[in-house]
Amino acid sequence: MIYKMLVMNIDGTIEQDNGKIHKHTREAVDFALEKGIHITLATSRNFPAAKRVAKTLKLDSYLVTHQGAFIAKHLNKPIYVHRINEQITSELVTLLESFPCQIRLVHETFLLGNKVKIPNNMMAKVVFQSASRFIYQERYVDSLSERLLDAPVSPPKIEVIFFTETDMIDAKKTIGDMYEEVHCIESGGLKMEIVAAGASKLNGVKYVCDHFGIKQHEVVAVGAGYDDIPLVSWAGLGVAMGNGPALLQDAADWITRTNNENGLAYMVREHFRKQYRIEFLKKNNMLN
Structure with missing residues (x-):
């Protein structure tokens, strides 16, 4: 061959x-x-x-x-x-904010995330990922949903780090039931990535x-x-x-x-x- x-x-x-x-x-x-x-x-x-x-x-x-x-x-x-459109992004962020999790809108030129208190047992992992993977502008705000009202974003990917497996399972099911425009990918541990359907x-x-x-x-x-x-x-x-x-x-x-x-x-x-x-x-x- x-x-x-x-x-x-x-x-x-x-x-x-x-x-x-x-x-x-x-x-x-x-x-x-x-x-x-x-x-x-x-x-x-x-x-x-x-x-x-x-x-x-x-x-x-x-x-x-x-x-x-x-x-x-x-x-x-x-x-x-293939981006997630602005309206769906805003709705997904509002939904995800009901769960204890870190949300990151991963654009090709910047990252926008929510400020959240990370459990001690996850701190090293999250800090390592942030320091090693993202070599461009990162910004974290108190309320991601409110930030999107003023400045909508259409990212290629949304990255979510949950604090419990139950929350990740529930969030994935809810998103799957409500939105055919996106697809959820479990990428190991308590990390889930959301992309536009077809990506x-x-x-x-x-x-x-x-x-x-x-x-x-x-x-x-x-x-x-x-x-x-x-x-x-x-x-x-x-x-x-x-x-x-x-x-x-x-x-x-x-x-x-x-x-x-x-x-x-x-x-x-x-x-x-x-x-x-x-x-x-x-x-x-x-x-x-």
């Missing part, structure tokens, strides 16, 4: 648990690039944060960000944007594949979270990280080592070392 595209998640896949990218991972990505493989990122992160990782890996490609709701190579030139990592990757004329069976997708399951299931070769949940591993064709054991680098070397460069295959009419 000849693969033309490699799609990678960031959290738990490219990055180790300490938030760093190991040199073996960078070398493996260079190895795949030299083979002529299209490489992209499919992530829940905002575009600026994903772009920072892409630069570290020397990737100059379209990035599938905000859970597939924002696809671009450059911030001011997206090729696909997903999978649909975003399909969009990029269509742009380059790449077929489903020519795609390798690597993930580590519940939100990666549809993409890993769809890809010609779906790879689950060893640190991924059991449901993801069950959906994958291949399970590699964990992110702390350089599982991505190991997978890339194993599956691309025998493949000729794409340019060589084209010149010798060895591609369909």
Whole structure:
């Protein structure tokens, strides 16, 4: 099988648990690039944060960000944007404010969230996520719903961190019953992400594949979270990280080592070392 595209998640896949990218991972990505493989990122992160990782890996490609709701190579030139409209955003915020949770409207150029007292047992996690993932303007206000009355926002994604699993389940069910315009994605722990209906990592990757004329069976997708399951299931070769949940591993064709054991680098070397460069295959009419 000849693969033309490699799609990678960031959290738990490219990055180790300490938030760093190991040199073996960078070398493996260079190895795949030299083979002529299209490489992209499919992530829940905002575009600026994903772009920072892409630069570290020397990737100059379209990035599938905000859970597939924002696809671009450059911030001011997206090729696909699917936003939650202003009215629905305002209604969702009002609904979510009835639950103890932190709400973040994740725009591609800024983040707007509510000020909330974080339980002590969650403080380290929330602070770490904020410090490591968001490299652009963040603003937190006392009442998010009131702020939206004065300045409406139409974000690609809403991120919610609940304090109890019961609240997350109740909120997800309520939103699902009331709004067909959006889709809720549980992304691990007590975190839920809301995107416009139709937006997903999978649909975003399909969009990029269509742009380059790449077929489903020519795609390798690597993930580590519940939100990666549809993409890993769809890809010609779906790879689950060893640190991924059991449901993801069950959906994958291949399970590699964990992110702390350089599982991505190991997978890339194993599956691309025998493949000729794409340019060589084209010149010798060895591609369909």
